[in-house]
Amino acid sequence: MSESELKMELSTLVKQRGIIKGRLTRFEQYVKELTSLKDIPALKYKELELKTSKIQSLISEFEDIQNKIDILHSDPDEQIQEREMLENKFINLIAISQELLDNSGVKKETDHNDQFSSNYSSHKHSGIKLPTIKLPTFDGNYLKWLEFKDTFLSVVDSNLEIPHINKFHYLRSALEGSAAVVIKSIEFSAKNYKVAWDLLCQRFENKDILVNNHLTALFNIEPLKRESYKSLRFIVDHVMKHLRALETLGLPTNKWDILIIFMISSMLDLHTARKWQEHKSKSSELVLLTDFFDFLRNRADILETSYFNNTHSDKVPDHKHKTNTHSKSFVAAVDKKVNNNECLVCKEIHPLYLCDKFKGMTVDERLGEITKFNLCKNCFRSGHNAYQCRLKAMCRTCKKKHNTLVHVTQTENSEQPSTSSLPVSLSVVSSDQVLLSTALIQVVKDKKTYTARALLDTGSQSSFITESLKEKLGLVINPGGSVNVCGINNSNCSIKQSCNLKLKSRCNSFEIKVKCLVVPRITGILPNSLINTEYLKLPSNIELADPNYFFPSEVDILLGADVYWDIVGSNLIKLGNKNPVLQESKFGWLVSGPISTQQPTSQVYCNFTQEIKESLERFWTIDDLPVTKTYSVEEQLCENNFIENFSRLPNGRFAVTMPFKESPEEALGNSYYIAKKCF
Template sequence: MQPPVLTAVQAAEVECRLSKIDSLYSDFDDLQTEAELLCGSTEALERERDEFEKMYFAQMARARTMLADVRPSHSSTCGEEPKSELAPTRQDFVRLPKIDLPHFSGDYQKWLEFRDTYLSLIHNNQTINEINKFHYLRAALRGDALNIIQSLDFTSTNYSIAWNLLTERFDNEKILISNHLQALLNLDKIQKESSDSLRTMIDTINKNLRSLAALGQPTDYWDTLIIHVMAQKLDYSSNLKWEEFRNNHTDILDLKQFLKFLSNRADLLLTIQNNKQVNKTNNSQSQSYNTNSTQKNKTFTVSTANKPATVSCPLCDQEHHLYNCQAFRDLDVDARILKVKHFSVCTNCLRPGHTENRCRLSHCKYCTERHNTLLHKEKLENDNTQHIALSTNIIQTSKQTHVLLSTALVQVSDVNGKLHTARLLLDNGSTSNFVTRDFFEELGLPRESTDSTIQGINNQLTLSAESCNLTIKSRVTDYTASLDCYILPSITQSLPSTYINKNNIQLPSDIQLADPTFNIPGAVDILVGSEIFWDLPVIQETKLGWVVSGVIHQQAKIIKSNTLPFHSLLTHSLKPFTIH
């Protein structure tokens, strides 16, 4: 369709309108750019800009075409200088490119990353004017950082003021160094080996050391310190592997080798995890069978598995049955009974899915009633019971003669004051106290470095690099004691090694056992030496004669224990001293 032919008056009017329309387009460009920056340049806003510009330029071309037909060479009739046929390009209002800036909310550990990115993309970019830089800055800030410049008017002159306020607040070298050091030192200890945890440690080390180096810190000389700190934060298995790896090298390893070790171990753990998932998927197969019938065809789906489903403990969510749960065994009998009722499991086998009446497993080993041995309660004839810390463990000889070792269930306070139940072995032949590393990790207590040699049976030596102080409390009396313990991977095997029938032991009926489960195999968490075992000097008649024991305040250079370090050695060495 051809544009209409204009009269001279109409042509003059169109020319005057064209002289004003440029400023209107600039206003639109300003407002649209601000909206895009504040809203993240959404598709709707971009589409709106495209449609407006398409319509604007189409109408401008149409108007100039009509003017050209009437007055090929015209001058302004509105008191302005002649204009070119095309609208001039306004460099101050060019459409800004979409730049994905990192958001900054006031976290000092993220300031350097944000600052360097913003400087390179926006602040030092000469093609972006001040007002648009202010747009970018406000769009990238969040939280406390945004509040710092929130009160400033949105003008080009205030941009430099806003940027200076941010740098004065967050470009504090002392605070930045302190925060990056804290990020390294306060990294949480890995409780369970996993690929993700090791990757997080690697990223934390690299990120914070890069930032500290950018702040002028001599991080190239920190390898030994960083390795020592981070090795203490590894889980037990990974730390053990690292010590083995380090001992295989005669030279001192640097941080690059430590990070390479962590990366290789993370890859290994990820591969093992993936293989477990693949095997689990392959072991669960689905097969379809079609059976023909005179009436109709039916399709049945049968699921088969090569291995039983994964067991999950209802108490601690670990992969074991309830009767194998150490947390469950640490409870007293009444608490166990309540847990069994709460979880609705069989009181005989402690498994779900049936009741004790339909259970096919054997009965209690104590009283032959239909309940689990862990739920057995001693029947006391006299309510006025005498609290005697009597419990026993056995070492079996070839003649089925049993040596009784004293054990007790005690309560131990963790770092938050919460009580944990521990199985304690009383060893009056040991001059020191010991705790297993697994139980110590549960307590979360502080540890101290030490370099001690522990001498056991047959002069067997064990090294202990750490010690701790813990407080034990009796379950049956008000007795408490503070123990200085050496930390060891293990103390002895589960005691006793096999189940012992208490009916074969003539125990008084009016006593309360310190360890009611002394006859059931269980782990030993703490070994208490003679200083606590004989808290006061005692003289006692035995079949070997009278013996005297008590506290001796004398520091020994070598710690001796008749129980450590190997249970097989202990069993063999005690046979000649068995009392029949």
């Protein structure tokens, strides 16, 4: 589909949504008028009940249109706001109307002109209030005609106690779209009710068209690409509904078993089709359609059970250390209203994706907040993950199912001010994760202390500090030339800055001075995912060097082998096979070693540098188009006028004077006297 066609389709969908908003606004005005009345007539309550049912049916239509807009629109955040605003408006109006109906005090007697009551006299004095039978709506869809006709005849038309003028009113309120146009020109009177009903039946009681529509619906079922319990149940319900309709129209559907089975089985996915062939081969007789439907229902039950078992196992990473508990849920009514729009980061009233504090974080910090509050990475809501998210919007950068605010750029650190090479990250898949030794330490600067997170690494000959921490502390750069650092794959990196630090322990009086090389970033977040520590039996009488070792966080300092052995002690505590080891140190007990996550996959990062910056720059130089813009004389005048005269208004908008080719005095000349004479 071309871009112009996409814009046209998006414009049509927005117009359809606007029509729904208009109907909702008119209903809102109608409800406000009712609430302003002191004494509401009983007929008004019946009108309100019918209008409320139509508004409730309008919600599904709005959901379908909004889902299509979410897919086509380039700004999903704007569409999320629009969706929430309209959904809240729907819910608010329906709640107000239901409260009015509940408090109406109008008795719905079973024997006085009530279309929603049962006309069986046995229930007349039983004291049991039967559920309300709502009138169906009909929009001209032939597939819904039989259902609408049977319901309307049984509830309204066959009820002799309802006056014809009321029946005509119920009929008009139940029709929509092309169906409403059929009787629109008929004068609203009691004697014209039969005329309107006969005209409607004459228009839609077309047996050939009804049969063709139901057969088309049967033969246009989409083939299944993969096995799904929802798809199998939809096929069973869809086929049975249309077969019953065709049977009502007088067709011998009870003799179509072989044809229907052949048609539906050819649309099944490969795995389900193979299971059906195995099931059918066990019987030497012809299989009936009821047997085929029983097979599909049983298959759907198995798939659903398997799906929810897998979902439950994903939520509980370690069953060995979980105790079976039985929980009960209670619902309590409170007067305090819970605001679902409260931001979890700054505690103000707005969605998370509009939070300035959240936007000001780095991508890693945002991911950490989302993991902390157990939110979906796509819509930033709780209760599901990105795979289960029903929001159709995707990342505008990579088109994958996550929000653009948490998109991790593969070349995020491609330009490093103090290095001459480009960092490259490699990852491998592993079922377990390895914890590295981290510690929270205090950095002393001008008799003030600052808390930083350090990584202890014996594989490094030097110590390092991030550029952001150096700028935060205002450390003085040591004089001297650049240092060439050699890493994995024999890749070289030139570091031009270094500084001196004074580190202090949080749990004792230990202090040490360290010389650190300054780099933009030491590594990614450690650990790379949240660790479940419920089953780790850590001793209660020790003080950890990093109390939050299990939570993904940035690393500010790397302490290499030049100071490592001055910090660590000789005592070890082993927690068992495939469990971390506790190492005594001056900063507290370090936690490091393998840890079983019981998750399908996790990532292990290995950061190194390669000398590819110059090659990329040559590639960009060759492929870049000329960026020099040549302006005409008039374009240059407009550009100069904007630069010289634009300003910012108090409301945030920009203002600029209109550019003229020549001054108004010269352009108009002596037209004043001519205009005055004409006047």
